[in-house]
Amino acid sequence: MDLSGKVVWITGASSGIGEAIAYKLAKENCKIILSARRIEELNRVKENTKLGDEDILVLPIDLEKHQNASDWTQKVIDKFKRIDILINNGGISQESFALNTTESVEQKIMNINYFGNVALSKAVAPIMQQQQSGKIAVITSIIGKFGLPRLSTYAASKHALYGFYDSFRLELKSDNIAVLLVSPGFINTNVTLNAVTGDGSSFNKNSPAQENGMKTTVFANKFVSALKSNSNHKYIGNKELLSIPFKTFFPNLFYSIMLKMSNNKK
Numbered sequence: 001m002d003l004s005g006k007v008v009w010i011t012g013a014s015s016g017i018g019e020a021i022a023y024k025l026a027k028e029n030c031k032i033i034l035s036a037r038r039i040e041e042l043n044r045v046k047e048n049t050k051l052g053d054e055d056i057l058v059l060p061i062d063l064e065k066h067q068n069a070s071d072w073t074q075k076v077i078d079k080f081k082r083i084d085i086l087i088n089n090g091g092i093s094q095e096s097f098a099l100n101t102t103e104s105v106e107q108k109i110m111n112i113n114y115f116g117n118v119a120l121s122k123a124v125a126p127i128m129q130q131q132q133s134g135k136i137a138v139i140t141s142i143i144g145k146f147g148l149p150r151l152s153t154y155a156a157s158k159h160a161l162y163g164f165y166d167s168f169r170l171e172l173k174s175d176n177i178a179v180l181l182v183s184p185g186f187i188n189t190n191v192t193l194n195a196v197t198g199d200g201s202s203f204n205k206n207s208p209a210q211e212n213g214m215k216t217t218v219f220a221n222k223f224v225s226a227l228k229s230n231s232n233h234k235y236i237g238n239k240e241l242l243s244i245p246f247k248t249f250f251p252n253l254f255y256s257i258m259l260k261m262s263n264n265k266k
């Protein structure tokens with residue numbers, strides 16, 4: 001798939017993975033829509049892309065307010081008249097044991113990571129159906145394939161994305177719309193720093209897994225290669241990706257090792 005001239009909407013574009021993808025796609029001559037909550041960070045990313053105003057739109061959105069997904073989509077259509085690629089990347093992590101997590105925090109995580117993500121795809125897919133072309137890329141996680149302590153709702157939200165998009169892909173195929181699921185391992189971003197705790201406050205600490213993780217520039221290069229390909233699913237990360245075949249072929253041993261490695265102290 002040649003990306004030049006394509007209209008690409010990136011959520012979670014104000015930092016981390018989404019920001020790095022924006023820079024890579026700007027170099028591929030895409031027209032870009034940058035979305036997240038923090039408008040000043042989106043404007044900083046816009047400046048860094050060096051794209052002219054005619055080729056980039058800053059569109060602040062809060063995925064928790066996903067009932068507005070159609071209005072957001074209309075703003076993109078008003079400017080660019082089409083949407084070739086939606087990259088559903090915006091998300092939030094968790095740092096709390098399930099028993100210490102309030103239901104409103106569980107709902108917040110599910111609203112952002114699952115319902116917000118799905119609502120945006122459901123608003124954009126009819127546009128792609130009219131075009132008879134398009135691609136929806138979704139950033140899930142290796143934590144969508146297994147669980148870890150302190151990540152129960154996050155893991156649930158990322159598992160749910162696999163279920164929804166594996167089904168949606170089949171429904172959209174006849175309209176020439178592709179769905180790409182991408183599962184990062186550990187990527188060097190502030191995702192843990194920005195995580196919510198059980199009472200909804202910010203965790204505000206980074207984790208060694210992310211600090212030692214793959215650089216976002218490396219991730220963005222691999223992600224864009226996957227976007228150009230016909231892949232349905234791609235894992236991107238380092239040695240932590242070995243967890244996936246290990247869980248598949250040795251599930252009981254996998255859980256014993258995970259238990260030993262987990263920071264499971266209450």
Ligand SMILES: NC(=O)c1ccc[n+]([C@@H]2O[C@H](COP(=O)([O-])OP(=O)(O)OC[C@H]3O[C@@H](n4cnc5c(N)ncnc54)[C@H](OP(=O)(O)O)[C@@H]3O)[C@@H](O)[C@H]2O)c1
Nearest residue numbers: 012014015016017036037038062063090091141187189191
């Ligand atoms: N880093 C990793 O190791 C890793 C591994 C697996 C999966 N992932 C996934 O990768 C995606 C990007 O995360 P990241 O690692 O780049 O971390 P990050 O730097 O914290 O980025 C998260 C992005 O999501 C946006 N976001 C959060 N809440 C939002 C809301 N309510 N509405 C709209 N946007 C919202 C944030 O922007 P605002 O705060 O400005 O809204 C930010 O742009 C997430 O879905 C995450 O689960 C990350």
